[in-house]
Amino acid sequence: MSKLVWVLLPLAAYALYVAVSAWRGRAPSRVALNVQTSLLLLVYLLATAGLGVFWVANQQLPVFDWHYLFGYGTLLLVSVHLLFNLPQVLRGLRRASPPATGNVRRARTTLARALAIVAALGLAFFLGVRHGASELAVRWDGGASTAGPVDAVVRYHAFSSESRRRQFERAPGVDWGAPPPAFKRYPAAPxxxxxxxxxxxxxxxxxxxxxxxxxxxxxxxxxxxxxxxxxxxxxxxxxxxxxxxxxxxxxxxxxxxxxxxxxxxxxxxxxxxxxxxxxxxxxxxxxxxxxxxxxxxxxxxxxxxxxxxxxxxxxxxxxxxxxxxxxxxxxxxxxxxxxxxxxxxxxxxxxxxxxxxxxxxxxxxxxxxxxxxxxxxxxxAAPRPAAPxxxxxxxxxxxxxxxxxxxxxxxxxxxxxxxPDGVGDGDIALPAPVPAAAGVADTLVKRRSQRRFLDRPVPLAALSSLLADVAQPPQLSDALRLYLVVNRVAGLGPGVYRYRPGHALQRVRDGDFAAAARSAALSQDVIGEAAVVLLLSAERGALLAEGARGYRHGYLEAGMLGQRWLLGAVARGLAACPVGGFYDDEAAALIGVDGRREWVLHFAALGWPAP
The missing domain is CATH 3.40.109.10 (NADH Oxidase)
Structure with missing residues (x-):
């Protein structure tokens, strides 16, 4: 049986005795009830005190369970005891002894006091367990964003915090039930x-x-x-x-x-x-x-x-x-x-x-x-570096x-x-990238920012190769994400895309967003006329996971990725131009993210160079 049953068993047995005696017409007198409940109170008081001393001496929390359960029983008996003896106490305090007249009046008074005690205890229980209960309305969508989970952890920490001023606040109740076994067993296993x-x-x-x-x-x-x-x-x-x-x-x-x-x-x-x-x-x-x-x-x-x-x-x-x-x-x-x-x-x-x-x-x-x-x-030996x-x-x-x-x-x-790497459901697989054959020195020297582009589509194979160049392992920050505003790419419809690990594109929005991109970039023609616009963003939680230094690292990483985009374009006969000026809120809306949780750091245009 559970501990609560054992603790309540003597009280239940005594209540049964009183009920049966009353049913048989031999109800105990008031004095007998007083004496009997006093003896029960003495037993519970000794059990509570003994368990308390044992718990303090040995620091055994299961004994502490018995201790506080017997304490509740003691509280109940003290209430009954006071119910019988309070009139005498009050008469002693008033130095008077006006007897109560009439059995009916006495019974009503006793019942009223009992109900008042039960109501007070019930109110205390309600306040201690239910008052202030509220729900943690934190939800999130699966994905790379950590904003929702971070909010959930912050809310959980607040709800589970203890303070003298917040004793009545509770998170949603859970039926924890009886304690599970202390050991997990696999009886059928060898x-x-x-x-x-x-x-x-x-x-x-x-x-x-x-x-x-x-x-x-x-x-x-x-x-x-x-x-x-x-x-x-x-x-x-x-x-x-x-x-x-x-x-x-x-x-x-x-x-x-x-x-x-x-x-x-x-x-x-x-x-x-x-x-x-x-x-x-x-x-x-x-x-x-x-x-x-x-x-x-x-x-x-x-x-x-x-x-x-x-x-x-x-x-x-x-x-x-x-x-x-x-x-x-x-x-x-x-x-x-x-x-x-x-x-x-x-x-x-x-x-x-x-x-x-x-x-x-x-x-x-x-x-x-x-x-x-x-x-x-x-x-x-020195540990081998793990492969990414x-x-x-x-x-x-x-x-x-x-x-x-x-x-x-x-x-x-x-x-x-x-x-794992690979194309997910709904992703658009990109063709295999073709390595750039141009030399490093020649590419670095020839690179210039090009602000005018031909109205000519970029081959999908060239875009695929360029993205493979950009998507190298992170050097300083792994919080960055790559988005594309596609205006003119052979074999790829106009729209906003996100580059995914596994060398694939995830469609974010369909349609022509050249004008929206131009507007977000302070109405600069270099963005509005580009065949493709690269946007680099950073999820704020991941960016600042290691403190404010992450902000610097994020922009350094964005510059390195942007430079790969520029050099890859030059190596393939294309042209590119970085852009740092833009309206942050419009840029976030363009790629469909919450600008409070994901920050756009960088724009870069791509296309065929105009003469």
Whole structure:
């Protein structure tokens, strides 16, 4: 039975006794009721005090649950006790003893007092739980924009903040239900017991700085030690299985999964770490798509998830804060234990949570992926630079009604979606680019800004090659986006397009926008007469993610991209001209973005040079 049932059971039994006695015509007298409720009050008071002392001495939060539940029972009994004794107290204060006359009057007075107490307690409950409730009306569309998710995180932080002035404010209620099991189990899966291999001890100072050198694969026993030191059960006290990493309220929402590729004594596969029994549950073959590009050469990959309800049933809307902080404690254990074993531990800063959750077989909402770490044998050699991922990350779409309220919203807002290189649905594939054969020195010397163009279309192949020149890996800022206003391109209709990774164009708007582009660029003919106009923009959140220095880097990056556009045009016999003067609001409207969240930084015209 639940704790609340156990706490209320004596009260319910006593209420049943009184009801049956009254039904049989043997209702207890007022004095008997007073004495009996006083004895019950004494029992509850002693239980509350005893549990409180035990909780303070041992800091056991489950005991604290019993403590405050018995406290509510005590409050109820105190109310009943006062109901019987308040008249005597008042008479003593008034130094008078006017007796109440008539049983009916006495009964009505008693009932009125009881109803008043119940109403007051009900009002307090309403104010404490429901008053000020409101919704976080934050939605966003999936895509490269981070404005919506950033707003969601800011709103979540405000709603989950505590202050003395905001005790009555609450985010949307969630039925957290009873606490879920403390350990996740896979009873039908084959299990592999884990040993512990202490290995050669290292000082904390050494492990904090670098992994020990090793040139052989990790062994199964060493893996067992690594997992034990990261998240294993290191003590049992007061009915709790305490772990190597701390957790708010000793609730331990974190779970560990492993994708094993090279561990001596353990077949490659997907595993779940059962911390309760210190063993691995074999869940199948290694997943092909973990949503984390660049980790294919890792000896093993550790994926950390959080079962949010373990924390949420107690801490409600602050659950995401606590669950993620708990995960951070565990990850530092993992890093230190890995270094001790001679394994370099690399955390993936970006990964696709939905793909990772699907690879593990979890829903991604009730149990969400928080972190991915790669384990490599530390050989002492300089780490190889990872090849740039062939694709891009963007914000995931917002679903209707996350299962765990603002906690689910916060998790989704901090998640990403990975799109591999390739042409997406509705995108226009560009022809293969043709490298420019012109020399660097000759191109740099011959480049001049051309402000007059022929009324002649630019070949699509030439535009494709020029865009391939521009779309090199970012040097200082990855916040920039490329848009095109197409006026005259053979094989491509007029309109506004966005250049997408995978060498494709996404149609933003159809139609003739030459006049709108001219107007936005301070009515300059060089833009109005161009065959193609390049617009470079930056998403504000990504641009300023690392502070104000990002603003400088964004313009430096825009200039570098613009220079590639100019030089690529010269190398192919075309002409181009950069333009820095434009109406920012009209430029944003031209490419269909919110100018408060995406800033246009640069214009550049392209066409055949007029004589």
């Amino acid at each position: 299990h592999r017991p884990l040993a512990r291999d202490g290995g050669r001890e290292r000082s904390l100072d050494e492990a904090l700085r670098a992994p020990a050198e090793r040139r052989v694969p990790l062994t199964l026993a060493e893996l067992g030690e690594l997992l034990y030191l990261s998240a294993g059960v290191t003590a049992r006290r007061g009915g709790l299985a305490l772990r190597a990493a701390p957790s708010s309220g000793a609730l331990f929402p974190s779970e560990l999964y492993l994708i094993v590729r090279r561990v001596e004594g353990l077949p490659a596969g997907l595993y779940h770490y059962d911390a309760e029994r210190h063993r691995l549950a074999a869940l199948g073959a290694p997943p092909q798509d973990l949503g984390t590009p660049g980790l294919e050469d890792a000896d093993a990959v550790v994926v950390l998830t959080a079962v949010f309800r373990r924390t949420g049933y107690k801490y409600r809307d602050r659950a995401y804060r606590y669950a993620v902080a708990d995960a951070g404690h565990l990850l530092e254990n993992l890093r230190l234990a890995g270094h001790r074993a001679g394994m370099a531990v690399t955390f993936a800063g970006r990964f696709d949570e939905a793909r990772s959750a699907a690879a593990l077989g979890v829903d991604g909402v009730e149990e969400g992926v928080l972190a991915v770490a790669a384990l490599h044998s530390a050989t002492g 991922p062939r694709g891009w990350f963007a914000a995931p779409p917002f679903p209707a009604g996350p299962a765990v309220g603002v906690t689910g919203m916060a998790h989704l807002a901090t998640s990403l979606r990975w799109t």
